[in-house]
Amino acid sequence: MSDFLGWIATLPAWLQIILVIVAFLAVIGFLLFFIEIAPRTGRRYTVIRLAVCVLVPLLAMLFLGSVFWAALIAAVLGGGFFLLDYRSRQGAGYLFQLVGFLAPAVILLAIGLVYPTIGTTIQAFQDNRSRDFVGFDNFIWIFTQPYGIRVVVNTIVWVLIVPTLSTIFGLAYAAFIDKSRGEKIFKALVFMPMAISFVGASIIWKFVYDAKPVGDAQIGLLNQIVVWFGGEPVYWLQNSPWNTFFLIVVLIWIQTGFAMVILSAAIKGVPAEQLEAAELDGTNAWQRFMNVTVPGIRSSLIVVLTTISIASLKVFDIVRTMTAGTNETSVIANEMYTQWKGFETGRSAAFAVVLFLLVMPIIIYNARQIKKQREIR
Amino acid sequence: MTAPAGIVTAKRGVAGRILDFFGKGVVNIVLVIVAVFWLVPTIGLFLSSLRSSVDNSHSGWWTVFTRPAQLTIENYSNLLGNAQFMGSFLNTIEITVPATVLVVVIGALAGYAFAWIRFPGRDWLLVVVIVLLAVPLQVSLIPIAKLYGDIGLFGSVVGVILFHTAYGLPFAIFLLRNFFTQIPGEMLEAARIDGAGEWRIFSRIILPLGLPAIASLSIFQFLWTWNDMLVALIFTNATSQPVTVAIQSQLRQFGANIDILSAGAFLSMIVPLVVFFAFQRYFVSALLAGSTK
Known part of the structure; x- marks a missing residue:
């Protein structure tokens, strides 16, 4: 975030204004999307949700260049949709409690065990810099x-x-x-x-x-x-x-x-x-x-x-x-x-x-x- | 001997009891020999830690029995004055205590959710947890080391704590869920009818009733974390290393610093040994719970 702000500060003033407004609109749109569109039922909305779940992490990966951030965003998005979906069915209290009980364990297991196991398996098929795939060479x-x-x-x-x-x-x-x-x-x-x-x-x-x-x-x-x-x-x-x-x-x-x-x-x-x-x-x-x-x-x-x-x-x-x-x-x-x-x-x-x-x-x-x-x- | 052994020994006093004890035949002799064999290496380390470095490099620890005068607590006083070693000792505590508390708290919360809260995909999630029990810790080291490097946790105590917490969780969830499911469901139903929420049920019913399992888990996790070397070897640096890594790094010059090594190793063992002997009952029951369920 600070890098982003620092980068903005180096640009001409008019560009700064436009960029800040665009960023502002993007955030508002994101919030609106979550509050209004995400919880709706129906096939079209399910497709939109799926698309967002795939596209946003992909964009994050392109711009931030990090698999970790993309995975994190995907997890947050998926989790968010899941929550909103169940909120409408079971009532707010139930969901809040379920998340409270399970979230710490699930997050730690996902980052500490699931993600690294997949990562190691991929690395086993790559060269010593983890850049190119080398098949079964290792x-x-x-x-x-x-x-x-x-x-x-x-x-x-x-x-x-x-x-x-x-x-x-x-x-x-x-x-x-x-x-x-x-x-x-x-x-x-x-x-x-x-x-x-x-x-x-x-x-x-x-x-x-x-x-x-x-x-x-x-x-x-x-x-x-x-x-x-x-x-x-x-x-x-x-x-x-x-x-x-x-x-x-x-x-x-x-x-x-x-x-x-x-x-x-x-x-x-x-x-x-x-x-x-x-x-x-x-x-x-x-x-x-x-x-x-x-x-x-x-x-x-x-x-x-x-x-x-x-x-x-x-x-x-x-x-x-x-x-x-x-x-x-x-x-x-x-x-x-x-x-x-x-x-x-x-x-x-x-x-x-x-x-x-x-x-x-x-x-x-x-x-x-x-x-x-x-x-x- | 027709009378029960207990009555006879009560009359014969201590010496008689000792005789009785060894008089039980070959079985007891074998048991004693094995027990001695099991104990001698540890005693050897303990006696070495009570000898000066000169003595240790020129004669074996068994010479203590013929020349008791060589015993000294110099190694221990040196060690207590060694800032680096004592720092690593503190690091071990700083790692072990939070890692144990976190695993118990998070594991208990999740264990309760798995046992008593209905949610979609619960069984599948539980299967995932059981599969994760099989993942050897080694598998995670490289990606997590890279991740810690990216977000600046490498070399910090926090990183080690989080790693131990994550790896303690599958066993914690498995053990506690099994124990929590044995708590009678009627008790929870009654509480629900009285209007108690999940959190209230958890803190008022599950935690007090689950205390034996929680105690067992705490001891296990404590010993694992305290005794770990591999995780610490990879994720810590010179200032955050725990005592196992500090001792291991001393080993490179084995022989030159036997005094530090033996005293340090023994000092690092005292805490787990005390924990072990104090809570042996829970430790054994946890082993049994993990094995028969």
Whole structure:
């Protein structure tokens, strides 16, 4: 606005007057349009409304040169029409309340999630300046380079190992701890890493993995143990491919507590009669566990597995903090950041899209399982 | 042992109880070993933070047990005098508190609308919200960074708060809507007949009854925001960075500044740990609510 006024001030006086009058008339016309024409019903008015909804954002895009402003104007216009339309049907109070309750969430979601998701998808098909479309080049770059393949493979290794081991450990711990003494304290100890940030956890484990040259005093616990047993200190985070597994240990350390808490609650929900009936049939503890308890907590197992899978797919902080992706430990989320830092927005966006595509089936599977479960109930 | 364990231990006193505790057989021993394994890394960091930098670079933290004299709170006093670090600590609070409050308020409003206000397209909008649950935060970073650059929010605390708020919303709406729908509809009907408007119903019935879910959500959102690094790494600069980013940037010279790192990391963990242990009940119930619904 101030730019506009400043620009007007540089023009000759007569032009200024005309421009101000035109602007004034435009504003009046706009208001009239909203008050008078917009709320009317009838086909002609619907067409006018549609045209305005499309044309005004287009004009805004031409003059202001910004997709963001055009989208904003389109949203405001569309929202305005929607409101006026419903105002006539439901009464002013209803509409006011509905908007009051929903608008903040809808606006934030639209700008924070919907718009960027679309934007990133488009950028994934553009060059590093987001100007020209390059087709699938960015994706081809990821999947033809040894380094890019390595990144994707690492991510898949994370997703295969972390959920499996965390769930097995969590389930075993939950089963052993059930009805034992000090259950609450033991649970809290294992669950505690959930409250620690990934960065904090990474620092904790960096201390554990620290390595000093042979002969020097070790300050990392793991190497000290190796030395105590007469071995030579190992550079845990440098030797590929094992370094990825040492990073994975950190996430397992964090997620086991989550699995344990959920599964422990589920185990308590398994009907005691079923277990007693199985016991009367002469089964041993292991058979009871595998044939009664595990099927009884199936839905919780799925939730735990899917939740941890998603967390492992998105893992960033641990890799960034501990190795920054060096020595072939990089994962998709980390590579996305690295490419972005290196001004390769196209490649970075392509990594983000790959991540989204990998997360999507897990969520769909989870949602379908939950729906199925509800139908049974 | 025929008598119930509780009665026996009550007679035997503390020492007896400890014996009893470990006398429960292999299971307890295994549990203790696992718990210790889970705890040792954290204890290691804590003890390192209580040693001088010279000690930390020349010997492991376990030497504390043989030479307790090396313990010092010097690192913490240094850290409290470090303006940059304390600034980042304040930034974390400045980011976390508004981001939590905003998510809870906006999420509760929308959750109520989804649960109890009839409007066209409600189910579709809810499906959109659930799909948005799947969007990884990474997808939004580049366009939002560009947007913030255009409107001058880049590098500011406000930008980080808004981002966290937007990303907290799908889960907040999902959780609160599910909880709010379980509130008996007759109560709301009665209030409507008495002439209460939506806002009155929301503040007098929904909020008090929904308090457990709101408490769970607050804790979740608080921990997520407090522990975040990626969002802050991209959207903040040297003056607005939170403590996670400050610690991460110290890592480049790992070894040279173990004292700052360990004390800083531990300091940054204290707040979430206190929140976690104080509200553990709500935290667990939120996990369960999110999983079984």
